[in-house]
Amino acid sequence: MGTIDGNGFIRLKGRARYMINVAGSKICPEEIDLLKERHPAVATACCFATPDKVTGEAVAAAVILKPDVKTSDAHLLVWVKSQILAEAQT
Secondary structure: EEOOOOOOOOOOOOOOOOOEEEEEEEHHHHHHHHHHOOOOOOOEEEEEEEOOOOOOOEEEEEEEEEEOOOHHHHHHHHHHHHHHHHHHHH
């Protein structure tokens, strides 16, 4: 939940829901936020649900990168998936 001001700045105030339901799997967006924020290029992240025709919901994220650091959406997605797989195997 949040607002967008006249200059287009987004101010987040909290979450409407605390679980994302992807095809019956419950995902805690706060855990994904914390995971993304471990990436060296990420200053802050906020994950949320978006509608998905196949799974009901999908995970989306807004990310703010650290100053003077560049990365791509594709790189972050691969990195997050590799971290989730690594944690699942421990």
